Amino acid sequence: MQNFIFNERIEPKKRAVNERIKDFREIYEIYNPNEAATQADRCVQCGDPYCHNACPLHNFIPHWLKTVAEKDLEFAFKISNESSPFPEIMGRVCPQDRLCEGACTLNEGYGAITIGAIETFISEEGFKRGLRPEFEEKLSGKVAIIGSGPAGLSCATYLLRAGIEPHVFERADRAGGLMMYGIPNFKLDKKVVQRRIDWLLEAGMKLTLGVEVGKSLDFGELLENYDAVFIGIGATKPRRAGIENEEAGIMAMDFLTNVQKKIFGDPYDKEKADVKEKTVVVIGGGDTAMDCVRTSIREGAKKAICAYRRDAASMPGSRKEVKNAEEEGAEFVYNVAPTKILLDDEGKVIGVEFVKTISTTTKDGQRKLEIIKNSEFTMDADVVIFALGFENTPLEFLSKHGIETNRWGAIKVNEHYETTKPGVYAGGDCYRGAHLVVTAAYDGREAAKAIAKRLKG
Ligand SMILES: Cc1cc2nc3c(=O)[nH]c(=O)nc-3n(C[C@H](O)[C@H](O)[C@H](O)COP(=O)(O)OP(=O)(O)OC[C@H]3O[C@@H](n4cnc5c(N)ncnc54)[C@H](O)[C@@H]3O)c2cc1C
Numbered sequence: 001m002q003n004f005i006f007n008e009r010i011e012p013k014k015r016a017v018n019e020r021i022k023d024f025r026e027i028y029e030i031y032n033p034n035e036a037a038t039q040a041d042r043c044v045q046c047g048d049p050y051c052h053n054a055c056p057l058h059n060f061i062p063h064w065l066k067t068v069a070e071k072d073l074e075f076a077f078k079i080s081n082e083s084s085p086f087p088e089i090m091g092r093v094c095p096q097d098r099l100c101e102g103a104c105t106l107n108e109g110y111g112a113i114t115i116g117a118i119e120t121f122i123s124e125e126g127f128k129r130g131l132r133p134e135f136e137e138k139l140s141g142k143v144a145i146i147g148s149g150p151a152g153l154s155c156a157t158y159l160l161r162a163g164i165e166p167h168v169f170e171r172a173d174r175a176g177g178l179m180m181y182g183i184p185n186f187k188l189d190k191k192v193v194q195r196r197i198d199w200l201l202e203a204g205m206k207l208t209l210g211v212e213v214g215k216s217l218d219f220g221e222l223l224e225n226y227d228a229v230f231i232g233i234g235a236t237k238p239r240r241a242g243i244e245n246e247e248a249g250i251m252a253m254d255f256l257t258n259v260q261k262k263i264f265g266d267p268y269d270k271e272k273a274d275v276k277e278k279t280v281v282v283i284g285g286g287d288t289a290m291d292c293v294r295t296s297i298r299e300g301a302k303k304a305i306c307a308y309r310r311d312a313a314s315m316p317g318s319r320k321e322v323k324n325a326e327e328e329g330a331e332f333v334y335n336v337a338p339t340k341i342l343l344d345d346e347g348k349v350i351g352v353e354f355v356k357t358i359s360t361t362t363k364d365g366q367r368k369l370e371i372i373k374n375s376e377f378t379m380d381a382d383v384v385i386f387a388l389g390f391e392n393t394p395l396e397f398l399s400k401h402g403i404e405t406n407r408w409g410a411i412k413v414n415e416h417y418e419t420t421k422p423g424v425y426a427g428g429d430c431y432r433g434a435h436l437v438v439t440a441a442y443d444g445r446e447a448a449k450a451i452a453k454r455l456k457g
Contacts, residue, residue: 009111054103077126091120136163149177151232151428154444162452214397244340284387310359417447
């Protein structure tokens with residue numbers, strides 16, 4: 001260990017840009033065992049590991065780095081799967097630069113350990129060698145889970161490990177939440193998500209697709225028929241720009257979901273997915289905006305422009321994803337705020353009117369945005385996509401059953417992830433507001449532990 005002096009940080013190879021923009025396959029290759037061992041061997045093995053502390057799941061990162069360096073893959077696989085419900089997904093989608101790798105001691109001067117890529121390697125190499133996640137065989141007690149996103153599936157994983165049967169109810173036609181419809185294939189191959197779901201089904205998870213609790217299935221029925229309920233319904237109500245002709249634009253999730261359906265070969269709404277040979281302007285600067293410009297490029301857009309109201313340094317998403325979007329040909333326009341979508345006489349989108357802005361951060365860290373007077377200008381566009389973030393949807397079935405939400409519509413929970421209705425738990429984006437796969441997975445795990453304690457003592 002500690003070989004960071006001799007070995008530099010080397011990220012896994014990326015597919016060549018001119019190749020990868022022609023398809024939706026993942027862009028990163030997976031390390032081979034020697035590459036993974038060399039990179040893991042750079043770890044300092046800090047006494048109080050910053051990476052472990054910065055990881056929302058508190059993964060035993062230095063432990064699995066040591067075992068990878070020693071080429072004991074079986075043990076690395078075991079500990080990596082212990083604290084994480086699906087490490088092969090987290091390795092691919094976590095914004096490591098803001099979490100574990102951002103906190104790595106070697107970040108200053110040497111380059112952080114490539115923790116995410118090694119995490120993916122451990123699982124994928126393990127699966128190749130026939131290793132599988134382990135679950136209890138005998139199940140007793142049953143818990144209803146509403147929503148099959150990372151919060152719901154993580155909860156199901158840890159219930160299965162505790163010997164409790166989870167029954168997941170999902171309104172969509174496929175399970176996985178935003179890991180299935182949302183995060184594009186080039187970041188997370190849908191076969192990777194489906195493989196985990198299949199293992200959970202094999203282990204005894206029940207799954208009912210195409211049912212919306214509160215509409216086609218009464219929440220009261222779940223309370224009657226199950227020992228506990230976990231709510232993991234996410235927060236996918238798009239935030240609005242409040243500008244003139246906004247309805248002529250497309251919401252990011254409509255665009256990404258319809259393109260994904262097209263890739264699956266399922267029926268989809270062509271109006272919301274057709275960007276071929278068009279100029280696409282994406283309004284927003286987070287990870288969802290990057291996913292939209294990169295998806296547009298792969299779908300044959302003439303130009304994909306990301307228009308963000310602040311400067312480059314203030315972009316809220318992962319640096320890695322901005323860099324990938326730049327490499328793939330996305331254009332960026334900073335310090336601009338849209339004021340209206342421009343339409344021709346037939347109502348077709350022809351452009352966007354913007355005003356210029358100045359973004360500043362005060363000494364005490366407060367961000368300010370000023371609009372420059374008389375700075376209006378227009379940008380040509382055939383398609384406008386809004387990627388302005390997401391909000392919670394206040395649902396009637398929650399208030400009807402005494403489940404309180406805060407003023408932003410997020411479900412209130414106590415330190416055991418129990419809502420204001422005893423026996424009903426919640427976690428993920430419906431409790432935090434739009435966040436991350438890893439934090440949703442943490443909530444699901446902790447709620448499952450609390451439920452297991454309640455049911456089994
Ligand atoms: C485009 C996009 C890209 C992203 N990229 C990343 C990334 O790279 N890395 C990262 O860490 N995070 C990313 N995120 C955020 C991340 O996907 C979410 O924070 C995470 O999926 C939240 O998990 P969840 O389980 O709480 O909710 P969701 O994943 O939203 O799942 C909720 C599920 O509940 C279902 N549901 C809702 N209401 C009902 C009901 N009444 N009855 C039955 N089912 C219901 C929904 O259909 C959905 O399947 C991204 C988000 C988006 C939108």
